[in-house]
Amino acid sequence: MLSQDGSGAEILTVEEMYSADRLAIAGGVAGRDLMEAAGTAVADSVLLYESSRAGAVLVLCGPGNNGGDGFVVARRLKAAGRAVRLALLGDRSALTGDAAAAAADWDGEIEVLDPAGLEDVALVVDALFGAGLNRPLDGLSAAMVEAVERAGLPVLAVDVPSGLAGDRGDAPDGPAFRADRTVTFFRKKPAHLIVPARFFCGDVQVAQIGIPESVLQEISPRLFENSPALWLAGFPWRPAEAHKYQAGHALISGGTEMTGAAQLASRAALRIGAGLVSLACSPASLPIYALANPSVITLAVGAAADFVAALADPRRNAVLVGPGNGVGADTRERAIAALEAGRSLVLDADALTVFEGRTEELFKLTAASAGETVLTPHDGEFRRLFPGIAGDPLERARVAAAQSGAIVVLKGPDTVVAAPDRRASINGSAPPWLATAGTGDVLSGMIVGLLAQGMPAFLAAGAAVWIHAQAAFAFGPGMISEDLPDALPKVLARLSDEAGRAVDYRKIVNNFR
Ligand SMILES: NC(=O)C1=CN([C@@H]2O[C@H](COP(=O)(O)OP(=O)(O)OC[C@H]3O[C@@H](n4cnc5c(N)ncnc54)[C@H](OP(=O)(O)O)[C@@H]3O)[C@@H](O)[C@H]2O)[C@H](O)CC1
Numbered sequence: 001m002l003s004q005d006g007s008g009a010e011i012l013t014v015e016e017m018y019s020a021d022r023l024a025i026a027g028g029v030a031g032r033d034l035m036e037a038a039g040t041a042v043a044d045s046v047l048l049y050e051s052s053r054a055g056a057v058l059v060l061c062g063p064g065n066n067g068g069d070g071f072v073v074a075r076r077l078k079a080a081g082r083a084v085r086l087a088l089l090g091d092r093s094a095l096t097g098d099a100a101a102a103a104a105d106w107d108g109e110i111e112v113l114d115p116a117g118l119e120d121v122a123l124v125v126d127a128l129f130g131a132g133l134n135r136p137l138d139g140l141s142a143a144m145v146e147a148v149e150r151a152g153l154p155v156l157a158v159d160v161p162s163g164l165a166g167d168r169g170d171a172p173d174g175p176a177f178r179a180d181r182t183v184t185f186f187r188k189k190p191a192h193l194i195v196p197a198r199f200f201c202g203d204v205q206v207a208q209i210g211i212p213e214s215v216l217q218e219i220s221p222r223l224f225e226n227s228p229a230l231w232l233a234g235f236p237w238r239p240a241e242a243h244k245y246q247a248g249h250a251l252i253s254g255g256t257e258m259t260g261a262a263q264l265a266s267r268a269a270l271r272i273g274a275g276l277v278s279l280a281c282s283p284a285s286l287p288i289y290a291l292a293n294p295s296v297i298t299l300a301v302g303a304a305a306d307f308v309a310a311l312a313d314p315r316r317n318a319v320l321v322g323p324g325n326g327v328g329a330d331t332r333e334r335a336i337a338a339l340e341a342g343r344s345l346v347l348d349a350d351a352l353t354v355f356e357g358r359t360e361e362l363f364k365l366t367a368a369s370a371g372e373t374v375l376t377p378h379d380g381e382f383r384r385l386f387p388g389i390a391g392d393p394l395e396r397a398r399v400a401a402a403q404s405g406a407i408v409v410l411k412g413p414d415t416v417v418a419a420p421d422r423r424a425s426i427n428g429s430a431p432p433w434l435a436t437a438g439t440g441d442v443l444s445g446m447i448v449g450l451l452a453q454g455m456p457a458f459l460a461a462g463a464a465v466w467i468h469a470q471a472a473f474a475f476g477p478g479m480i481s482e483d484l485p486d487a488l489p490k491v492l493a494r495l496s497d498e499a500g501r502a503v504d505y506r507k508i509v510n511n512f513r
C-alpha cells in the first residue's frame with residue numbers, strides 16, 4: 001500500500017491514535033513519558049515561534065490528558081523564563097493518572113477558567129480537549145472560546161483545537177478555537193487536513209513523542225496524507241533504455257464544440273510521461289485538434305462504433321472520456337465501450353454527468369471491468385452522481401468508491417482519493433487559483449497519462465493530484481489552465497531528484513555529451 005519508505009504519510013483516526021498510545025505503553029513506553037514529550041514539543045513550539053511576544057502565556061487545561069499536556073507545557077515554559085498562567089477547567093482533585101502526575105509537577109498557581117481574565121495575556125495554549133472531545137463545547141469552555149476570539153488572541157492548540165472532533169472534517173457542531181498553530185503527536189488526524197476543519201487548526205506541526213513506528217504494522221491505517229511518501233517509489237520514471245511504446249498509449253475522447261478540454265488533457269498526459277496520446281475526435285473537429293497539437297495523434301471518429309474500433313488496438317492501454325465531450329448518448333456510449341474493453345479508464349466531467357440517474361448501469365460496468373476505473377467528480381458532479389451520500393469529503397468519497405468499485409477523486413481544496421477497499425488519501429494543500437476553468441481537464445489527462453504508464457490507479461490518482469497542485473503553486477497566481485501542463489516538468493525534476501533518480505538522468509546526459 002504505502003511506498004517502501006512510507007515515511008509519515010499515514011493519518012490516524014482518534015481510535016487508531018488511542019491504539020498507538022496503548023501499543024506504545026504495552027511496548028514499554030511510559031504514558032507519563034509520552035505526556036512529557038508531548039508537552040515539551042508544545043512548549044518548544046511556543047518558545048520557537050512566540051518568543052517575541054511580551055505578556056503572559058495562558059495555558060488552559062481540561063479535565064483529561066489533553067489538560068495533562070497543558071501542565072507540562074506550563075512547567076516547561078516557566079522553567080524557560082516565560083511568564084505563564086495556568087487555568088484548569090474543573091477540579092484539580094478530579095484529575096487522574098498521567099494528568100494528575102503532571103499537575104503534581106506544576107508548582108505554580110492553578111486558576112479557575114475565567115473568560116474575563118485575559119487582559120495581560122499574549123498567547124493562549126489550548127489544552128482543554130483533544131482526542132477525547134465527545135460533545136460540543138458548552139458552559140465555561142464555550143465562553144472561553146468566545147472571549148479569546150473577541151480579544152483577538154493567538155491560540156496554539158494542543159493536539160486538536162478544542163471544539164473540533166479529531167475524526168471529522170466538517171464544521172464543528174459548537175464553538176471551537178481558531179488556532180494559529182496546532183501541535184499534534186505521532187501522526188495527523190483527519191480534522192487536520194479536511195476542509196473546513198483544517199482551517200480551525202492553522203499551521204499543523206507533527207511532533208514525535210516516543211511512539212514507535214512499529215505500532216503502524218498492528219494498526220495498518222487506510223488513510224494517508226497525499227504526498228510523495230505515498231507513491232514516489234512507484235512513480236513510472238522513464239528508464240534510460242525505454243522507447244515510447246513502453247510508456248503506454250493514452251486514448252483521449254475529444255468533443256466537437258468544446259475542443260479545448262481534450263487538448264489540455266492530451267498535453268498533460270504527454271507531459272506526465274505517456275509514450276503516445278491519440279485524441280479521438282469528429283472528422284469536423286479534427287483539423288482544430290491536429291493543427292494545435294503536433295505531438296498528439298488525432299483519430300477521426302464519427303459514431304461510437306468508430307470509438308470501439310479505436311479501442312481494438314490493445315496498445316491503447318488507458319482511456320479518458322469526458323472532457324468537453326458533451327452530455328449526450330455518444331459520450332455515454334464511448335464510456336461504456338471503454339469499460340467493456342476492460343481498459344484502465346478515467347471518467348471525468350460530461351462522462352460522469354451522462355450517468356446521472358443511471359449509476360446502477362455504471363457500477364455494473366465498473367465492477368465487471370478488467371481495468372481500473374477512476375471517477376473524477378468535483379463536488380457538484382459528485383452530488384448529482386451520488387445523491388444519497390452525506391458526510392465530509394472523506395466519508396463521501398469512500399462510500400462512493402465502495403459503491404462504484406472505482407477509484408473516486410473528489411476534487412476540492414482538500415481533494416480526496418478513495419479506493420473501494422477504504423484506502424484513501426487527502427491532499428493537504430492546493431492554491432486557490434487552481435479552481436479555474438480547465439484545470440480539471442489537465443488533472444484527468446495527468447491521471448490517464450500515469451495509468452498508460454502502468455501506475456496502479458489509487459497511486460496514479462494521488463500522484464496526479466499532488467503534482468497538479470504543486471505545479472499550480474510553482475506557477476503562482478494568474479495561472480490559467482494552459483500554463484499547467486508546461487509547469488509539470490519543473491515539479492517532475494524536483495521529484496526525480498527526491499526519488500534519487502537524478503544520478504540516472506545526469507548519467508544519461510553525460511553519455512550523450
Ligand atoms: N499518543 C498521543 O497522541 C498522546 C496524547 N496525549 C494527550 O491525550 C489527549 C487525549 O486525552 P483524553 O483524556 O483521552 O481526552 P481529552 O483530554 O481530550 O478529554 C478529556 C475528557 O473531557 C470530557 N469531554 C469531552 N468533550 C467534552 C466537552 N465538550 N465538554 C466537557 N467535557 C468533555 C471527556 O470525558 P467525559 O467523561 O466527560 O466524557 C473526555 O474524556 C490527547 O488529545 C493528547 O493531547 C497524551 O498526553 C500523550 C500521548
Ligand SMILES: [K+]
Pocket residue numbers: 066126127128129130157158159160161162
Ligand atoms: K486542545
